[in-house]
Amino acid sequence: xxxxxxxxxxxxxxxxxxxxxxxxxxxxxxxxxxxxxxxxxxxxxxxxxxxxxxxxxxxxxxxxxxxxxxxxxxxxxxxxxxxxxxxxxxxxxxxxxxxxxxxxxxxxxxxxxxxxxxxxxxxxxxxxxxxxxxxxxxxxxxxxxxxxxxxxxxxxxxxxxxxxxxxxxxxxxxxxxxxxxxxxxxxxxxxxxxxxxxxxxxxxxxxxxxxxxxxxxxxxxxxxxxxxxxxxxxxxxxxxxxxxxxxxxxxxxxxxxxxxxxxxxxxxxxxxxxxxxxxx
Amino acid sequence: xxxxxxxxxxxxxxxxxxxxxxxxxxxxxxxxxxxxxxxxxxxxxxxxxxxxxxxxxxxxxxxxxxxxxxxxxxxxxxxxxxxxxxxxxxxxxxxxxxxxxxxxxxxxxxxxxxxxxxxxxxxxxxxxxxxxxxxxxxxxxxxxxxxxxxxxxxxxxxxxxxxxxxxxxxxxxxxxxxxxxxxxxxxxxxxxxxxxxxxxxxxxxxxxxxxxxxxxxxxxxxxxxxxxxxxxxxxxxxxxxxxxxxxxxxxxxxxxxxxxxxxxxxxxxxxxxxxxxxxxxxxxxxxxxxxxxxxxxxxxxxxxxxxxxxxxxxxxxxxxxxxxxxxxxxxxxxxxxxxxxxxxxxxxxxxxxxxxxxxxxxxxxxxxxxxxxxxxxxxxxxxxxxxxxxxx
Numbered sequence: 001x002x003x004x005x006x007x008x009x010x011x012x013x014x015x016x017x018x019x020x021x022x023x024x025x026x027x028x029x030x031x032x033x034x035x036x037x038x039x040x041x042x043x044x045x046x047x048x049x050x051x052x053x054x055x056x057x058x059x060x061x062x063x064x065x066x067x068x069x070x071x072x073x074x075x076x077x078x079x080x081x082x083x084x085x086x087x088x089x090x091x092x093x094x095x096x097x098x099x100x101x102x103x104x105x106x107x108x109x110x111x112x113x114x115x116x117x118x119x120x121x122x123x124x125x126x127x128x129x130x131x132x133x134x135x136x137x138x139x140x141x142x143x144x145x146x147x148x149x150x151x152x153x154x155x156x157x158x159x160x161x162x163x164x165x166x167x168x169x170x171x172x173x174x175x176x177x178x179x180x181x182x183x184x185x186x187x188x189x190x191x192x193x194x195x196x197x198x199x200x201x202x203x204x205x206x207x208x209x210x211x212x213x214x215x216x217x218x219x220x221x222x223x224x225x226x227x228x229x230x231x232x233x234x235x236x237x238x239x240x241x242x243x244x245x246x247x248x249x250x251x252x253x254x255x256x257x258x259x260x261x262x263x264x265x266x267x268x269x270x271x272x273x274x275x276x277x278x279x280x
Numbered sequence: 281x282x283x284x285x286x287x288x289x290x291x292x293x294x295x296x297x298x299x300x301x302x303x304x305x306x307x308x309x310x311x312x313x314x315x316x317x318x319x320x321x322x323x324x325x326x327x328x329x330x331x332x333x334x335x336x337x338x339x340x341x342x343x344x345x346x347x348x349x350x351x352x353x354x355x356x357x358x359x360x361x362x363x364x365x366x367x368x369x370x371x372x373x374x375x376x377x378x379x380x381x382x383x384x385x386x387x388x389x390x391x392x393x394x395x396x397x398x399x400x401x402x403x404x405x406x407x408x409x410x411x412x413x414x415x416x417x418x419x420x421x422x423x424x425x426x427x428x429x430x431x432x433x434x435x436x437x438x439x440x441x442x443x444x445x446x447x448x449x450x451x452x453x454x455x456x457x458x459x460x461x462x463x464x465x466x467x468x469x470x471x472x473x474x475x476x477x478x479x480x481x482x483x484x485x486x487x488x489x490x491x492x493x494x495x496x497x498x499x500x501x502x503x504x505x506x507x508x509x510x511x512x513x514x515x516x517x518x519x520x521x522x523x524x525x526x527x528x529x530x531x532x533x534x535x536x537x538x539x540x541x542x543x544x545x546x547x548x549x550x551x552x553x554x555x556x557x558x559x560x561x562x563x564x565x566x567x568x569x570x571x572x573x574x575x576x577x578x579x580x581x582x583x584x585x586x587x588x589x590x591x592x593x594x595x596x597x598x599x600x601x602x603x604x605x606x607x608x609x610x611x612x613x614x615x616x617x618x619x620x621x622x623x624x625x626x627x628x629x630x631x632x633x634x635x636x637x638x639x640x641x642x643x644x645x646x647x648x649x650x651x652x653x654x655x656x657x658x659x660x661x662x663x664x665x666x667x668x669x670x671x672x
Contacts (some may be wrong), residue, residue: 188360196469280546280624
């Protein structure tokens with residue numbers, strides 16, 4: 001009898017251990033296996049998720065893309081300001097959904113000098129944090145070449161940020177935008193690390209990561225992103241690639257475009273015209 | 281507003297959003313603690329699995345040390361999250377392409393494995409206490425027996441099989457968990473400083489040497505505190521283990537560094553500037569010269585000349601302490617270093633660690649001390665000493 005009880009106890013212990021170990025191990029292995037898939041294969045699924053309840057909008061009918069004509073940009077930074085206001089982004093010079101870089105090559109120099117509105121010299125020229133302008137810092141120098149490059153989230157086809165998000169809080173929508181569910185983000189900032197473009201930042205007030213959404217709340221109502229809306233020289237172009245007559249379709253058709261850091265395999269959807277080899 | 285974040289000073293051009301360093305000192309502590317877990321487990325496996333009798337005095341102690349470190353491992357991550365209350369989301373609804381989503385499962389699996397193994401190891405003690413003690417403590421021990429009071433020879437041999445099996449599973453488990461930590465960094469293509477296939481083995485070997493060092497220090501200190509003689513054979517064995525694995529660890533790091541330099545991909549000028557400038561103290565001086573070369577040379581000398589007695593103990597203790605600091609510096613130089621080199625390849629940032637706030641030096645120090653406090657308590661209830669009588 002005792003033997004039987006003992007055997008039963010042993011059996012029970014064994015079963016319990018096997019089940020528990022198996023369940024947890026199995027879950028881990030499944031994720032590990034999937035994590036080893038290339039990003040390309042990995043990010044297809046979320047787009048088929050439940051369609052968000054946006055009135056009069058079908059995300060399967062659009063394919064958004066963004067164009068930047070750097071030859072037109074005058075570095076006025078109205079886009080930066082508009083974005084901060086429209087998306088309620090902290091006004092300090094450390095959190096940007098979009099920013100503008102300035103590349104200046106001086107005579108006799110091989111490498112461009114690069115700065116943006118967060119540079120202390122530019123902050124001083126603007127008259128403090130929360131105001132944005134480029135200082136006239138090269139006025140006494142002989143400038144060989146100079147241009148501005150607007151930057152924003154590239155809403156990549158194979159976004160590294162989406163790949164690494166442990167909860168799926170950040171995902172790629174069916175219409176091409178990469179967005180973040182702030183009610184589900186745990187704030188680990190793995191995505192901030194994974195983005196090669198520095199497009200993501202941590203929203204300390206909300207405890208979640210944040211970035212450009214191409215003004216998703218506007219584009220789903222048929223409006224342009226705020227930065228595109230305010231650009232006085234049409235350096236920023238936005239539209240639906242499914243519509244062959246949209247500004248972005250025309251932009252992509254009429255220009256030889258490039259993307260930033262193509263070697264990362266992220267396949268950006270912000271297309272550039274008129275940037276130099278040093279821009280990355 | 282200012283207290284919400286700390287802006288890092290920079291030189292050259294860095295992306296505006298990079299000026300707030302995402303992963304702080306707490307993410308330095310996380311791989312350090314995980315490494316101690318894997319290292320301590322390795323030490324115990326050398327006895328439990330590979331049957332190296334000279335490590336018997338530290339085998340059970342190593343198991344308990346591993347568990348105490350593992351219980352603290354999730355804390356630095358938890359304290360770092362913007363929404364700690366959502367910490368279980370990656371386990372409840374894991375995003376299967378994320379390396380991070382593995383962590384919850386891997387950690388939970390490993391904690392359970394360690395709890396089980398410790399339970400089997402300390403079962404005779406638990407049963408004995410449950411039968412002898414009364415009151416609250418007796419009740420606790422009685423609960424811990426999980427209803428199994430059988431300590432017959434047959435039951436013990438059955439338990440022994442489990443201990444062996446769990447230790448065997450634990451080897452890939454512990455090393456997998458730590459190799460995975462290396463993968464979290466190594467797999468990110470956004471940072472040249474991290475992006476390396478050698479990252480997992482580098483993390484693994486440095487983990488082993490840190491765990492062995494921790495055990496050397498704790499074993500010697502515990503013997504002194506308990507006023508029992510130090511088992512010289514055991515210390516010598518640990519010194520050999522430390523020495524051997526250190527050679528591997530150093531070689532791997534050297535190969536990785538050489539590849540990074542030799543490949544010389546875009547942004548290498550900035551990496552060189554970083555290596556020659558900000559890394560002179562934390563990497564070249566502290567991590568490499570003081571905390572790696574000195575212990576390797578000292579251990580080589582002691583092994584070569586056959587140092588014995590107190591000189592051996594002092595030398596090994598000194599080396600182990602240096603290695604513990606060195607591996608912590610290695611974690612710092614990887615985690616913080618990677619973020620100090622801008623993704624633009626055109627600038628450098630400086631992480632300025634705050635001393636007193638949620639993610640600060642103070643929190644890091646508390647988290648580093650926490651496993652030791654846990655261990656101090658644990659050894660009172662579950663004496664891991666080979667000379668168990670001396671503990672009471």
